[in-house]
Amino acid sequence: MSIHSRLRAGLAMLRWREFAARPGQCPFCGPTVLLRLQRSEAGLRCARCAAGAVQISLGWALRTQVADLGARDVYELSSRGPLVAHLTRHARRLQLSEYFDGIAPGSEHHGVRCEDVQALSFADSSFDLITHTEVLEHVPDDHRAFAELYRVLRPGGLMLFTVPYHPEWPQTLERARVAADGGIEHLQPPAYHDDLLRGQGRVLAWRDYGADLPDRLAAVGFEAGVLPPSPNIPWQLGRCVVLAQRPPGATTAGFRHCERSEAVQCFGSWQISGLPRRCAPRDDGRSGLPANPSVLETDPQAAAQDYRDRIVGPVRGVLPDDAVKGIEEPLCGACTNALPANTAKSRR
Numbered sequence: 001m002s003i004h005s006r007l008r009a010g011l012a013m014l015r016w017r018e019f020a021a022r023p024g025q026c027p028f029c030g031p032t033v034l035l036r037l038q039r040s041e042a043g044l045r046c047a048r049c050a051a052g053a054v055q056i057s058l059g060w061a062l063r064t065q066v067a068d069l070g071a072r073d074v075y076e077l078s079s080r081g082p083l084v085a086h087l088t089r090h091a092r093r094l095q096l097s098e099y100f101d102g103i104a105p106g107s108e109h110h111g112v113r114c115e116d117v118q119a120l121s122f123a124d125s126s127f128d129l130i131t132h133t134e135v136l137e138h139v140p141d142d143h144r145a146f147a148e149l150y151r152v153l154r155p156g157g158l159m160l161f162t163v164p165y166h167p168e169w170p171q172t173l174e175r176a177r178v179a180a181d182g183g184i185e186h187l188q189p190p191a192y193h194d195d196l197l198r199g200q201g202r203v204l205a206w207r208d209y210g211a212d213l214p215d216r217l218a219a220v221g222f223e224a225g226v227l228p229p230s231p232n233i234p235w236q237l238g239r240c241v242v243l244a245q246r247p248p249g250a251t252t253a254g255f256r257h258c259e260r261s262e263a264v265q266c267f268g269s270w271q272i273s274g275l276p277r278r279c280a281p282r283d284d285g286r287s288g289l290p291a292n293p294s295v296l297e298t299d300p301q302a303a304a305q306d307y308r309d310r311i312v313g314p315v316r317g318v319l320p321d322d323a324v325k326g327i328e329e330p331l332c333g334a335c336t337n338a339l340p341a342n343t344a345k346s347r348r
Contacts, residue, residue, distance in 0.1 A: 013037045022234050026051060027059030028086045036235050044237045051082035054133050054162050057239035059083060060230035061160050065243060066129060075122075075152065077132035079112045087131070095127070117145040122152045130159040137163050137205050138193070140178050147220040156248040159222070162239050167226070169210030176206050217244045 020036040026046040037043040044053040051059065059082070066072065074091040076084060079098050087094050097115035106121030107114055115121060118141055130149055139145045149159060166173075179185040184204070191205040209216075217224035222244040229238025 013043060015039075015043075018043070020235065021047075024234065025232055027056060027063045027232075028082045034234060036237070039235075041237055041239070044233070044235070046082070049082045049085070053233065053237045054239055055081060055083050056233055057230060058131060058133055058160060058162055058241055059086065060232055060238075061227050061241035061243065062086075062131065064230075065160065065227070066158065069129075072128035073126070074129045074131065075127040077115070077117065077130075077135050083131065083133070091129075095122075117148060119144075120148045120152055124151055125154040125157075126152045128154055128157045130157070130161075132161045134162060134164070134193075136161070137207055137209070138203050140206055142207065143216070143219065146217055146222070150220045150222060150246055153246040155246055155250050157246050159242075159244045159246075161242050161244075163213070163242065164205070164208045165210075165213065165226070165240050165242070166208060167211050167240070169208075171212050172210045172216065173208045174206070175208065176204060213242060214244075217242075221246065221250055223247055 015038040018036065018039045022034050022036075024032060024034040026032045026034075026049060028051055029046065029048045032049075033047040035045045035047055037045060041053045044056070045051070046056065062069070069087075069090045070092055072091055073093045073095075074087055075095045075097075076087055077097060078084060079096045084094075084096060095113070097113040098109075099116055100109045100112075100114045103109045103114040105114055105116045105119060117135065117139055130153060136142050136145060153159060173188065175188040175191060176184050176186045193203045193205055214224040214226065224242065224244040227241040227243055229236070229240060232238075
C-alpha cells in the first residue's frame with residue numbers, strides 16, 4: 001500500500017475525540033509514533049509500517065522469545081503485511097502460504113503457495129519456527145491442525161500465534177462443527193469474519209478460544225503457555241500471544257492419536273518454563289464479554305457488519321478504491337470477534 005493510500009485510510013478511520021499519538025517502538029521498524037485512530041484494537045497503527053495491534057503484539061513476542069531468527073527456517077501462514085516483511089528480512093529461510101478454495105495443497109495460485117493447515121504438504125520436521133495470526137478459529141478441525149503444525153516443527157521448534165482468546169472463559173466456545181453428512185452444524189449464532197481474499201463476512205468462525213487453549217495444544221504434544229500483552233503497546237490495546245514448543249527430542253510417533261482428555265499440564269523447556277498457562281483478563285472494563293460464553297447477548301455477524309458499515313460505509317464512493325481497500329485491510333487482518341460485544345456495550 002502506498003504512503004498516500006495509508007494516509008487516506010488512516011484519515012477515514014480517524015475519530016478525533018479518540019485520537020492519541022505517542023512516541024514508541026515498533027518491533028518491525030524501530031522508533032516510531034504509535035497512533036490510536038479510535039478506541040479499538042482496529043484503530044492502533046504504527047505510523048511508519050502501518051502494523052496493527054495483532055501484528056505488533058506478535059512482533060514483540062517474536063523479538064522477546066526468538067533471539068536467533070537469522071538461524072531459523074520459518075513458516076508463516078500468510079503472504080503479506082508487516083510481519084511477512086520482517087520475516088523476509090531476518091529469517092534464514094521463509095515459507096509463506098495462504099489457503100485458497102479449490103486449490104490443491106502444495107501448489108501455487110498467483111505465485112503464492114496454497115496450504116490447508118489440517119493437511120500440510122510439508123515433510124516432517126521442516127521448520128524451526130511457525131507464526132500465524134487469527135487463523136485457527138477458522139479451521140473446522142483445530143485438533144488436526146495442531147497435530148499438523150506439531151509434525152512439521154522440528155524438535156525444540158517454536159510456534160507463536162494469536163487467536164480470539166478469552167482467558168475469563170474456562171473452556172473454548174465451539175460455535176460450529178462438521179455434521180455427520182459433511183455439512184455445518186451451528187452450535188451458536190453464526191459469526192463470520194472478514195478476509196482479504198474472500199471479502200467481508202465470508203469466513204466462518206468455528207470457535208472462540210478460552211483458558212483451555214494450552215491444554216488443547218498439549219493434547220498433540222506441545223508444551224504451551226500464553227504471553228501477556230507487551231508493555232510496549234499503549235492504551236491496553238495489545239493482544240495475548242500463544243507460545244508453543246515441540247519438546248526437544250520429541251518424535252511424531254503416535255501423536256495424532258492423543259486425546260484431548262490426556263493433555264499433560266507440564267512445562268520444562270527454556271522458553272516455556274514458568275510461563276503462565278493463561279493470560280489474565282483485562283481489568284479496564286472494555287471487553288464487555290459475558291463471564292459465561294454460552295450466553296451471548298447479540299448477533300455477532302450483525303454487530304460485526306454494523307461495525308464495518310460505520311467505519312467503511314461513509315467513505316465508499318468518496319475515496320478512491322485503493323483507499324477504501326486500505327481501510328478494509330486492517331479490519332480483515334485482525335478478526336472482529338471482539339467487536340460484537342464492544343458494539344453491544346456501546347449501545348447500552
